[in-house]
Amino acid sequence: MDSIISDSYAVHFKEKAFQALNSHLAQKKYSIVFILVDENTHELCLPNFMAEISGEYQFEIIEIESGEVNKNIETCIGVWEALSELGADRKSVMINLGGGVLTDMGGFIASTFKRGIDFINVPTTLLSMVDASVGGKTGIDLGSLKNQIGVINQPVMVLVVPDFLDTLDNRQVRSGFAEMLKHGLIQNTAYWEALKDAESLEDMKNHILTSIQIKNKVVLQDPTEQHIRKILNYGHTLGHAIESYFLENESKEMLLHGEAIAIGMILEAYLSNKLLGLTNESLEDIKTTFLNRYDKVEFLNDDIDNILKLMKYDKKNSHGKVNFVLLKSIGEPEFDVEIPVDLFSEAFAYYKV
Template sequence: MENSTLSPVFFNDDCYPWLYETVKKEHYSKAFVIVDSNTAEYCLSIFLQQLHTDVPVEVIELEPGEEHKNIETCIQVWQTLADLGADRKSLVINLGGGVITDLGGFVASTFKRGIDFINIPTTLLAMVDASLGGKTGVDMGALKNQIGVINNPVAVLIDTIFLKTLPPEQIRSGFAEMLKHGLVYNKEYWYSVVALTNLTNDDLDIAIKQSVEIKNTVVKEDPTEKGIRKILNFGHTLGHAIESYFLENKNRNILLHGEAIAIGMILESHISMQQGLLSEEEYREIKTVLLSVFDKTLFTDKDIDAITELLIHDKKSEFGMPKFVLLTETGKAVINKTVDKVLINKAFSDYEK
């Protein structure tokens, strides 16, 4: 299933008038709000106070966390939708972070061959990345986003009031994707985000809008990720493998998505330097900035071997070879690069210094 029309994005005070008019105009039979227990506690009441509609509303609450982003949870939600009388004219509203928008979008895209859904991201990560661009899906075991479709929501509603409900580590997790947008597409944006020392001020609202514009510009040019959209995977080839490894390894604490991607961006920047694409000066700057935001993670040789093995399952792999996005300079990236395992090991060695 594929709907490559770019979704409109509404911010703050524009969100709820649009939602009211759209629900009224489309004559939806029912609205189903998908949340996890965190957004049920901290965000749901804020949203429901703004949802002025005569359409019957049901709330479907899920367990939080990446470990529940799987097909088993989808089956439960599909069954709940059926039990509650959802039909082709029902609307799904995904109120939550990246797990909820990814899974809820996939559930809506496949229930009765597809019903409308709206994403209302409540984390910084979801606002600048996960809720945008139409990627939906779930993990298969610890392997990230192996099952899914590209299908855009009716709209994305970004209300930054929800950021006040987040702990600092969740803000930092989203900050990683904003920094990524600068690294692969816009050097000036990179420096403006680096300058954001206070991540809860009005400047953050401006930076979020700029991040959304960058992602949507790239996605509009290449909705199905055949070319330039791949640059948005910078840091994700190794980052996803690291995230998966920590997810399935009970001896390691689970890393947030942004924490794993930050490590991936440092490693892939080092690989870019080793391949003669990126200057050492720019690599050192990138590493210094990211390590000023994210704590360093220690890896054993066994960890690195296991993470490297996971690369073969990366969904960007072709003919059994993982494909990397590498930097040629801050603000510019190249796609479809193969990388020798020796370079990966050297990148890990430098990361630990």
């Protein structure tokens, strides 16, 4: 796979990833190379990663606990303190080896420590490879509210090594695949159709480059999400609210990001049908495709009421209005769409059928 080069960072794949990393480390001569891991990537990924590094450097490993529940300021404080105790300075670098939670949080920690040190993202999940580690969004949650605190700051580089995906369970793979399906829905009908035929992990690996190219193309047009980049949030306005609700509610089983976003995409496809003319055929295609891959989740009326209340915290909102990304057709999104309140209950009723 060819590397994706932009003005501010590069995405390198497979063997080229470690070639680029080794060349960069030799050139920059960082004072200390910090590697941020969680308990899973420490055991399953770090040994293979370290085996590919050539040259002698001072390495320090910092481990955090995995999971969205730990994507908070307390974890950041712990890492900032560790960096200080281990002698980090502005000539240090942080390599974030993990999934989307870790790359989001690691990027934020690096961007704010001593007003910013270099960081490199090495995504180890499908979700982080095609979405979270690319585009410069860093941040943490505020309580159960997703990504409320953060900055947009690009990594030095992103290294995509698909072999790391072999360490994942099927549920984690499916979670990441939801974001790939989103890329088809917002940009490319042919890609949407191709992804519907992807069954195995190897099939999905073959589409990683296309998904990153789609996201990168959008990000380059609008790095700070003032206009066109908003289309990457299709399914996320309701999806993030669902994810937050299931995270904070102890009586509910927590949903992975992609599982919640898959529901959001079905709900927002219904809204698209009612407001923007998305055809009935496309609506049914979207619903069937997601429900064939993701278990249907039960929503009680109280659940729906509380989910809708959480939407007021969505980052795309402006002047007190909840803004949605909807589809005029598959591959043709429209952003900043306001929704009549009565349509939300209809959308959930459609999902339940």
